[in-house]
Amino acid sequence: MRRLVPLLALVALGAAPAGGDPKPDAPKTAVAVFAGGCFWCMEPPFDALDGVLSTTSGYTGGRIENPSYEQVSEGGTGHREAVRVEYDPARVSYPQLLDVFWHNVDPLDGGGQFCDRGSQYASAIFVADAEQRRLAEASKQALEQSKRFAKPIATEILEAGAFYPAEDYHQDYARENPIRYRFYRNGCGRDARLKAVWGAASAH
Numbered sequence: 001m002r003r004l005v006p007l008l009a010l011v012a013l014g015a016a017p018a019g020g021d022p023k024p025d026a027p028k029t030a031v032a033v034f035a036g037g038c039f040w041c042m043e044p045p046f047d048a049l050d051g052v053l054s055t056t057s058g059y060t061g062g063r064i065e066n067p068s069y070e071q072v073s074e075g076g077t078g079h080r081e082a083v084r085v086e087y088d089p090a091r092v093s094y095p096q097l098l099d100v101f102w103h104n105v106d107p108l109d110g111g112g113q114f115c116d117r118g119s120q121y122a123s124a125i126f127v128a129d130a131e132q133r134r135l136a137e138a139s140k141q142a143l144e145q146s147k148r149f150a151k152p153i154a155t156e157i158l159e160a161g162a163f164y165p166a167e168d169y170h171q172d173y174a175r176e177n178p179i180r181y182r183f184y185r186n187g188c189g190r191d192a193r194l195k196a197v198w199g200a201a202s203a204h
Helices: 043-048 067-072 093-102 130-146 178-188 190-201
Strands: 030-035 052-060 080-087 124-127 156-159 163-165
Touching: 030 093, 043 052, 043 080, 043 093, 052 124, 080 124, 080 163, 124 130, 130 156, 178 190
Parallel strands: 124 156
Antiparallel strands: 030 080, 030 124, 052 080, 052 163
């Protein structure tokens, strides 16, 4: 994966413990949830990070339990396609995950992402606690203050709720179906738009 230009350079998002070592009582695993349009396309950039243990495509933010892909894609459940990232915070930090997230979405688009339209494809950061919220809001503020964009940032920061894994055939789609995945991604114009938004800092 291409090295990203970190948003962390724009604002201090939190100091690491002295010596870079985690506290003795630091959790061995943590979870982050991001919505960035089609979940097929959000797994690979996180999977490429050292310290990410697993990614799971699924649905979150909606009103019914255990929704199906058909229900979510119709747009009537309130869910968004999202990816659940399980990671080792001693090896990769939440701010690093945020940086990867931003560079893989169009943060100016509130009506979906790329060719996928509707609230079920809108980008969002789902925060699990006060610390995740603080870091997510700081990263968004840093992006706004960078004056990189003339338009406002449309990506929302929302409270995390129930996460429902998507059907098995959606999991690891890019790895299991590389030709179909590349055809979809190219056809959707995702990479072209990421390059237009982020320039040399775009990543996929």
